[in-house]
Amino acid sequence: MNFDDTAQEADFRARAREWLADNVPANLQSELELSGFGHLHLHSTDPLQAAKAWQKKKFEAGWAALRWPREYGGQEASPIEEVIWRQEEGVYSKLTGPFNIGLGMCGPTVMAWATEEQKRHLLPRLAAGEDIWCQLFSEPVAGSDLAGIRTRAVRNGEEWVVDGQKIWTSGARNADWGLLITRTDPSVAKHRGLTMFFLDMKTPGIEIRPIRQMNEEAVFNEVYFTGVRIPDTQRLGEVGQGWTVALTTLMNERLSIGGSMPTGVPQLVAMAAKLDTPNGPAIDDPAVRSQIAKYAVRASGLGYSAFRSISALSRGEQPGPENSIGKLVAGQLMQDVARYALNLSGEYGLVQDHDLAVDGGRFQEMLMRSPATRIEGGSDEILRNIVAERVLGLPADIRADKGIPFDKIPTAAGARP
Amino acid sequence: MQFDFSDGQKELRDSVRRFFADNCPPSIVRGVIAGETSHDTGLWKAVSENGFLAAALPEAFGGVGAGYLELCVVAEELGRVLAPLPSVSSIYLAAEFLLTAGSEAQKQRWLPKLASGEIIGALALAERPGETTPALIEARVSDGKLSGAKMPVIDGLCATLAIVAARDEADALSLYLVDLSGPGVARSAVKVIDQSRKAARITFDEAPAELLGTTGEGWTLVEAIRDRAAILTAFEQIGGAEAALTMARDYALQRFAFGRQIGSFQAIKHMLADMYVALELARSNCYYGAWALSVNAGVLPLAAAQARVAATQAYQLCSANNIQVHGGMGFTWEFDCHLHYRRSNHLALVLGGPSFWENRLIGQMRPTAA
Numbered sequence: 001m002n003f004d005d006t007a008q009e010a011d012f013r014a015r016a017r018e019w020l021a022d023n024v025p026a027n028l029q030s031e032l033e034l035s036g037f038g039h040l041h042l043h044s045t046d047p048l049q050a051a052k053a054w055q056k057k058k059f060e061a062g063w064a065a066l067r068w069p070r071e072y073g074g075q076e077a078s079p080i081e082e083v084i085w086r087q088e089e090g091v092y093s094k095l096t097g098p099f100n101i102g103l104g105m106c107g108p109t110v111m112a113w114a115t116e117e118q119k120r121h122l123l124p125r126l127a128a129g130e131d132i133w134c135q136l137f138s139e140p141v142a143g144s145d146l147a148g149i150r151t152r153a154v155r156n157g158e159e160w161v162v163d164g165q166k167i168w169t170s171g172a173r174n175a176d177w178g179l180l181i182t183r184t185d186p187s188v189a190k191h192r193g194l195t196m197f198f199l200d201m202k203t204p205g206i207e208i209r210p211i212r213q214m215n216e217e218a219v220f221n222e223v224y225f226t227g228v229r230i231p232d233t234q235r236l237g238e239v240g241q242g243w244t245v246a247l248t249t250l251m252n253e254r255l256s257i258g259g260s261m262p263t264g265v266p267q268l269v270a271m272a273a274k275l276d277t278p279n280g281p282a283i284d285d286p287a288v289r290s291q292i293a294k295y296a297v298r299a300s301g302l303g304y305s306a307f308r309s310i311s312a313l314s315r316g317e318q319p320g321p322e323n324s325i326g327k328l329v330a331g332q333l334m335q336d337v338a339r340y341a342l343n344l345s346g347e348y349g350l351v352q353d354h355d356l357a358v359d360g361g362r363f364q365e366m367l368m369r370s371p372a373t374r375i376e377g378g379s380d381e382i383l384r385n386i387v388a389e390r391v392l393g394l395p396a397d398i399r400a401d402k403g404i405p406f407d408k409i410p411t412a413a414g415a416r417p
Numbered sequence: 418m419q420f421d422f423s424d425g426q427k428e429l430r431d432s433v434r435r436f437f438a439d440n441c442p443p444s445i446v447r448g449v450i451a452g453e454t455s456h457d458t459g460l461w462k463a464v465s466e467n468g469f470l471a472a473a474l475p476e477a478f479g480g481v482g483a484g485y486l487e488l489c490v491v492a493e494e495l496g497r498v499l500a501p502l503p504s505v506s507s508i509y510l511a512a513e514f515l516l517t518a519g520s521e522a523q524k525q526r527w528l529p530k531l532a533s534g535e536i537i538g539a540l541a542l543a544e545r546p547g548e549t550t551p552a553l554i555e556a557r558v559s560d561g562k563l564s565g566a567k568m569p570v571i572d573g574l575c576a577t578l579a580i581v582a583a584r585d586e587a588d589a590l591s592l593y594l595v596d597l598s599g600p601g602v603a604r605s606a607v608k609v610i611d612q613s614r615k616a617a618r619i620t621f622d623e624a625p626a627e628l629l630g631t632t633g634e635g636w637t638l639v640e641a642i643r644d645r646a647a648i649l650t651a652f653e654q655i656g657g658a659e660a661a662l663t664m665a666r667d668y669a670l671q672r673f674a675f676g677r678q679i680g681s682f683q684a685i686k687h688m689l690a691d692m693y694v695a696l697e698l699a700r701s702n703c704y705y706g707a708w709a710l711s712v713n714a715g716v717l718p719l720a721a722a723q724a725r726v727a728a729t730q731a732y733q734l735c736s737a738n739n740i741q742v743h744g745g746m747g748f749t750w751e752f753d754c755h756l757h758y759r760r761s762n763h764l765a766l767v768l769g770g771p772s773f774w775e776n777r778l779i780g781q782m783r784p785t786a787a
Contacts, residue, residue, distance in 0.1 A: 001420065001421065001422065001423070001486055001704070001708045001711055002418065002419055003418050003420070004418065009418075080418075269779070269782050269783065273783055283779060283783055286776060289775055289776050289778075289779040290772055290776065292779055293722075293726055293774075293775030293776070293779050294775065296723070297698065297726045297727040297730070297778070298698055300701075300702055300727075301698025301723075302698065303701075304420070304702060304705045307418065307420035307704075307705075308421060308701055308704065310418060310420070311419050312421070314418065314419070322697065325693075325697055325698075328694060329694060381683070381687070383690075384686065384691070385683070385686060385690075387690040387693055387694065388680075388686035388687065388689055388690045389686070392686075392690070393666070394669060394670065394681065394685075394689065395670075395678055395680055395681035397681070
């Protein structure tokens, strides 16, 4: 039980620290520290350009896509080295935001399923931040039941013609490439009629509409496909093998270690210490202390769980489904902490105006963003199912659509075109 | 970074777990609950002979000299099997008090006997309801003689040595060693919620008492040792929580209702998932506590409060939901669910209740430059 680096790790950390000291965009530090929940908030400069510049700089110096093979733009670093890098990069790692879906999910899927030529073309561009990728999976009728997607791809010679609609696509408006799952055979069982493609997001027939979110942002999008043509050479895996390919993507989603998610607990402690009441600072009230302590051990538990995952990684073990608890805990915690911070503020807690609100409106912003955290990338309920089934070994849910051809599965009235 | 127990420590865990699986079935726990003795003497002898509980004590005082990480490993296994043994009182508390504050002569006199299990030690703090604070302590020492009453003294029935908080003629709060087999000591059994770890009311009437540590520093010492004991106790709590979760999981797989295993219903699956989450968060907090204990880190008070608060929550949740999953059968005396329910609520209060530790945690987290 120790927190010491091995000699090799210490050497890596020293090199990372040295390079970062000379190269970070220090002028953005304070803005990045305040940029929290949701997406990158920068006022002094265009966030996307800042992100691209930092990614390019890292790539040229050999600090991008660390774990990828060298021929695809990586450094073949170990998992623990990647963790050390993230620790050292600190607040500047927020600039990697626009590339996370590409680096963490689309890239590994392309690496596993594309041709050598495609990989050598696409992956270094992704690693260097030249291309942004998005993931076109969810649909209005298929969220948690992802394999129930309906976007059709019909073969036409050496091409496929795609019609349908995707939703909740983060960053679609900035994306150069998309990873797209389609239904190519509705007459077979749900999981068997799917096929995966990648496509240029400038292809004619794609229309992107931002979704106006309840928190007044518009990070998510709807993506409509009307007669969109994709060359068969951009198919990933066999026709009908799309679900297997999608699992590559989703498994990589889980590999990204939890625990680094913000929960707002340190900010809540600081806020309660500053908040005056007739009996002194709010944090001196035993009831307040008791409540914050309950949140605090969830936050510290997440942080220490991340240390356990990192230790397992450095021993060469693969993170298992137990890592599903990170987002499950963090999402609910963010929501609880935000509500409690507002509660402590009393009626003044209503104020969201950045210049007037307690802590610049941080907790109001958390309150309005946290419902999405509890849904995106696997809802709380799906994550509890994963824990129950894959960790505790409980039976899978009974599925009413099992083995039934997709086009015979019951749906809500009017849901099927 | 290696934030985990070593291979050697995991081997120790496996062998301790095998030992308890063979030697501490629920019938042993039930035997103590039903009987007069406050612990299972045969099991105590066997555990002591194996040196499990002396893991962290120095060899010079009859210990094994392995370390606190090893003791954490043992504690988790004690909790898992609901061991009806005075581990908290005698090892995590009494031995630690002596080790930290005892004079050379006091250590030589008592530690080897505590290490070998020949005698049992207990801590006597509480006198009346309410969180035990210095202001509530009225026991008096005058001219080396202690008078007053303490309740509950956990394992006070079988203990030979008591560490007692009391005030002297100048009102200074200090700790005293009292030989409970000596004169002026009267003890009676007090029924407690977990009778597998019984407690006593002890009255002292001019009982000979010997100062432990420095006059007036009794409470500082209590706080320091209580933090250390909290980490070890938290390991007993996560061991128990995991056992309760496993019981609930196994029952959910085995019990059928509405033509299905009840574990196939999301209401049950999600309840069990939440128990697992609470346990994992507690385990991670406990590991941090174990590390802090093993290197005597400056953050030990913070780590102790984190481990303690999280482990108490996890064990209380898992033991209560274990009954819920079992339905009516969980409420019977015959099923073992209540043994964990009792122990979880017992361990939640020894060393101070949840609110006490929540308060202490925030005290440690609060920005100091106010």
